[in-house]
Amino acid sequence: MAGNSDPLTPRAKLAVTAGKAVAAASRAAGRGSGSVIGGRVALKLDPDLLARLAQNLDCVLVSATNGKTTTTRLIAEALRAAGPVVSNALGANMPAGITSALAGGSEAKFGVIEVDEKYLAGVARDTEPKCIALLNLSRDQLDRAAETRMLAENWREGLAGVKAVIVANADDPLVVWAASSSPNVIWVAAGQMWKDDAWSCPSCGGVMQRPGDDWFCGECGFRRPTPSWALSGDHVLDPHGSAWPIHLQLPGRANKANAASSAAVAAVFGVPPQVALERMYQVQAVAGRYDVVQFEGRDLRLLLAKNPAGWLETFSLIDPPPTPVILSVNARSADGTDTSWLWDVDYTRLTGHPICVIGDRKLDLAVRLEVANQQFQVCENLDQAVQLCPPGRIEVIANYTAFQDLRRRVGN
Incomplete structure (x- = not known):
């Protein structure tokens, strides 16, 4: 566990120190938190630094188009019930920002890491996470982001050999297709309000049928998996059929869905749903959102x-x-x-x-x-x-x- 042995080589320690110095200088100059520039400098000095920093952590990665910053905060709050957490809570979610965040958590037991969708496979390789949460995929940054199916394909290929438990939204066909290459998936019925990116089957291109809350491809048989966790009104249903109340200060159905996925992740780390959901109440705003x-x-x-x-x-x-x-x-x-x-x-x-x-x-x-x-x-x-x-x-x-x-x- 973290703190028991020092995974950092002298070069890695130098990289961490230099990164922190550059970040502090950036903050002093009024140019934001400095986490990205600090992380870039640290990775230049030691390209393996992210892997070294993650070595003694039980990590969870969170990726999605929408809701990943909030879900990262909710999971971090839940896991604090089981030990100290280090997290990139302000949303610097590419390798430099992630490296910078982990460099500040030498005593942590858990790493809760938000990851930009395009970097998920690489960060998973470096951090060897215990769990990966996949919430949704939809169109974003149209001028440069790959079309959503290509992102799903990148996830599918990148996660195929990963040992991590994947906690995935059963209601998003793109996420299901991406996660289906993994041997160990926990499906969560978290809902999908926006459906316009999933009318065609990601597996064969056929037209997706959507009776009620279900979905399936009439051509190749690709279909919604049976979830073991579900959002039901103001409750999370766990795999044993118990209903746990969601008490959040954050508004809206989307955040209840984020809480349901977060409870499923917390359970992977041994934190019971009741404890996890009670702790999530602490989160009032996320990087200014909902303030x-x-x-x-x-x-x-x-x-x-x-x-x-x-x-x-x-x-x-x-x-x-x-x-x-x-x-x-x-x-x-x-x-x-x-x-x-x-x-x-x-x-x-x-x-x-x-x-x-x-x-x-x-x-x-x-x-x-x-x-x-x-x-x-x-x-x-x-x-x-x-x-x-x-x-x-x-x-x-x-x-x-x-x-x-x-x-x-x-x-x-």
Whole structure:
């Protein structure tokens, strides 16, 4: 276990020290947490550093298009019942950020690691995890991300020889296909609200049949596996048929689904569902998401929605009309520069809400809202949008870099 023996060579120790120094310098210069640049420097000095840091940890990897940062937080909280945890809780989820996070956890027993979908196979090779959680796959960053089936194929190939227990969402056909190459899979019925990326069979290309909550391919017989864990209303059903209440401070059905997957992961590490779910109540906000902040005399709830699947989930948890909604969309490198995904979002769900539109690509969004027959105003910035809203609650929904801009402006 961690702390008993020192896996780090002198070179690895030098790499860790150098990485921390660079990260500290980056923070001092006001350039963010410094975890990515620190990790890059450390990996340059010792390319095997991630594997060395993970050597004495029981690791769980969490990957998905939506919900991985939140689920990582929930799992980390649950596993603290069994020992100290190190985690990349702020979402730096590529090898450099992961290395940087693990370098700060010398006494940890568990590593709970969020992993970008494209890096999952490589990080799994380096960290030899005990468990991997796969939540969903949907379109994101259209200009550069591989089409979803290709990502599923990468997962399928990359995970084929992995010893880890895979905890996978039985309701997402792409995830099921990706996980099916693994010998040890625990299926969770976590639901799938956004289905537009899974109408054709990932195995043969046939048309997927979707009677009720079930799904199957009428051509090759690929079908939904029988789950052993399930989300049922406000409860998680475990493999023995016991129902455990979910108490979360995080809103919405998507987070209950995240909690169900997290409970299944915690059980792999010996933490019982009741203990795991009780501990998840501690999580109030995740890297600013769901935070309510006071700004210009209003209460702004900050909500992150990066892609059509995320927007659909977010619309389901906002307060009813006439609560004002501010929408902010950028298309910078970290978001993906292609905004055509806006046309896949059903903005008619905002009917009755006064809407203000901000962000680098506010005009793209304005055209989309016009076609969806919504009433809206285009504003120069957050301050102007807030001034147009009455006192009280405002729902603010933003994609990735727009969300970071908002947090900086409101001092969150």
